[in-house]
Amino acid sequence: xxxxxxxxxxxxxxxxxxxxxxxxxxxxxxxxxxxxxxxxxxxxxxxxxxxxxxxxxxxxxxxxxxxxxxxxxxxxxxxxxxxxxxxxxxxxxxxxxxxxxxxxxxxxxxxxxxxxxxxxxxxxxxxxxxxxxxxxxxxxxxxxxxxxxxxxxxxxxxxxxxxxxxxxxxxxxxxxxxxxxxxxxxxxxxxxxxxxxxxxxxxxxxxxxxxxxxxxxxxxxxxxxxxxxxxxxxxxxxxxxxxxxxxxxxxxxxxxxxxxxxxxxxxxxxxxxxxxxxxxxxxxxxxxxxxxxxxxxxxxxxxxxxxxxxxxxxxxxxxxxxxxxxx
Numbered sequence: 184x185x186x187x188x189x190x191x192x193x194x195x196x197x198x199x200x201x202x203x204x205x206x207x208x209x210x211x212x213x214x215x216x217x218x219x220x221x222x223x224x225x226x227x228x229x230x231x232x233x234x235x236x237x238x239x240x241x242x243x244x245x246x247x248x249x250x251x252x253x254x255x256x257x258x259x260x261x262x263x264x265x266x267x268x269x270x271x272x273x274x275x276x277x278x279x280x281x282x283x284x285x286x287x288x289x290x291x292x293x294x295x296x297x298x299x300x301x302x303x304x305x306x307x308x309x310x311x312x313x314x315x316x317x318x319x320x321x322x323x324x325x326x327x328x329x330x331x332x333x334x335x336x337x338x339x340x341x342x343x344x345x346x347x348x349x350x351x352x353x354x355x356x357x358x359x360x361x362x363x364x365x366x367x368x369x370x371x372x373x374x375x376x377x378x379x380x381x382x383x384x385x386x387x388x389x390x391x392x393x394x395x396x397x398x399x400x401x402x403x404x405x406x407x408x409x410x411x412x413x414x415x416x417x418x419x420x421x422x423x424x425x426x427x428x429x430x431x432x433x434x435x436x437x438x439x440x441x442x443x444x445x446x447x448x449x450x451x452x453x454x455x456x457x458x459x460x461x462x463x464x465x466x467x468x469x470x471x472x473x474x475x476x477x478x479x480x481x482x483x484x485x486x487x488x489x490x491x492x493x494x495x496x497x498x499x500x501x502x503x504x505x506x507x508x509x510x
Contacts, residue, residue, distance in 0.1 A: 212242040215329045219338075223345060232349040236321045239356070243318060243326040246362035260475045260497055267307060267498040273505040276306045280506050287399060290383065294403035295413040300482075301402050303503035305368060307495070312368040315392065316361035320344055320373075324364040340364050343373035352380075352388045359392070367391030368398045369405075379405040409485035415462055417486060417500040418479040422449045429472055434479060434487070437463040443478065469493040 220233050280287065280302045287298035302311075309315045321344055328337035344364070348355055360366035364373065369391050371380060380389035383400035390397045424447030431446070440456045443464060450456060456478070464478040477483070477497070486496040 212326070212329055216240050216325060219325060219328070219341070223342070226342060228345050228349060232345060236345055236348050236355045237325075239319065239322070240325060241319065241322045242329070243323055243362060246318065246323050246326045247330050258494070259470045260494060263494050264498060264501055267494070268502045268505065272306055272310070273502060273509075275311065276302055276502055276506050277509045279306070279311050283395060283399070286396060290396070290399045290403050291413075294400065294407045294411075296403040296406050296411050297413055297503075299503045299506040300406065300417070300499070301399050302506055303499045304402050304489070305398070306502055307498050308370040309368050312398070315367055315370070316359060316365065318360055318362050318364075319355075320358045320360045320364050320366055321348075321355060323360065323362055324373075327363065337364070340373045343377050347373060347376060347389075352376075352390065353392060357392060369402050371401070371405075375405065376401075379408060405489060406482075406485050409488040410481060411485045412481050415480050415482060417482040417496070417503065418464070418467070418477045420451050421456075421466075421476055421478050422451060422453065423466075423472060423476055424448070427472070429468060432466040432468045432476075434465045434467065434484065437465050439463060440478075448478070467493060469497065 216237055220237060223233055224230065280299065283302075284298070287301060290296075291298040291301065305311055321341065324337050324341040324344055328334045328341060341364075344358070347353060348358065358366065361370065365371065366373065366376065367390075369380075371391060376389070376391065379401055380391055381397060381400040381404050382389045383396035384390075384394050386394070388394070388397075389401065391401050427447060440459060440462055443466070444456045448456065448466070462480060464480050465483075467477045467479045467483070469475065469477075475497070479496075483496055483500070486499055487493075490496070
């Protein structure tokens with residue numbers, strides 16, 4: 184009997200040891216929500232806002248797992264671009280452009296952003312609004328703050344999400360986004376929403392979930408504030424000479440097209456670079472000298488403000504080119 188009891192106790196101990204970390208975290212999540220709500224009250228959020236925002240608060244183990252296990256496998260642009268911009272997406276981008284052409288041109292003229300880039304961002308971020316993420320944003324941000332590795336960052340995003348709710352832009356139950364809290368068809372974090380979202384349709388809400396005018400204008404406003412130019416494109420793929428000094432490849436190292444021409448850079452067809460003297464560009468080598476190489480214009484920098492990934496910028500740029508020159 185003693186041996187049996189010892190086995191039961193040992194088994195229980197092993198179960199306790201083997202209990203997943205997220206399950207232990209979930210047990211304390213409710214207490215953390217109480218703490219967060221008390222802190223939010225001190226910051227001036229109303230009790231009504233907090234009750235609505237946290238009415239269905241839940242701990243997202245999937246968010247913690249996604250944050251801790253982000254993919255580390257090696258890609259190159261040649262393998263990434265066909266995944267990010269398959270042929271069906273390029274074709275759908277042209278269809279979406281034509282479907283919303285009048286609104287896009289109106290928004291583009293107001294903000295000084297070529298409409299094809301608005302559509303390209305929309306397509307890369309959320310597949311034209313078809314995948315905006317199914318996470319409750321308040322719960323996701325609270326989960327990530329509770330997880331603790333970047334608590335202050337996610338708490339600050341949470342405060343701004345509560346402001347968005349309190350200001351009446353979206354009902355809490357409709358405030359859906361990614362596991363990290365990126366929201367709506369533009370995938371704005373709450374801080375980006377507060378800085379760039381636009382009530383283009385004039386209904387009193389900045390609705391980046393449902394209003395196409397608000398979606399397009401918010402994206403265009405972001406790019407405009409990031410220094411967008413509507414008289415140039417994003418960049419161009421180029422060829423490097425065999426003896427090119429790769430230390431010159433830096434986004435901060437801007438030169439005129441004539442200067443890059445003198446250093447042996449040519450278009451992909453082997454032709455001379457454009458002769459425009461008002462364009463400064465940088466050489467970008469996302470992988471290595473044998474991979475894709477770009478001359479990056481000012482709009483490349485603006486897209487990097489949106490997402491600091493050369494792969495992301497290349498995907499948006501490539502899709503925008505496919506809209507401009509459909510096959």
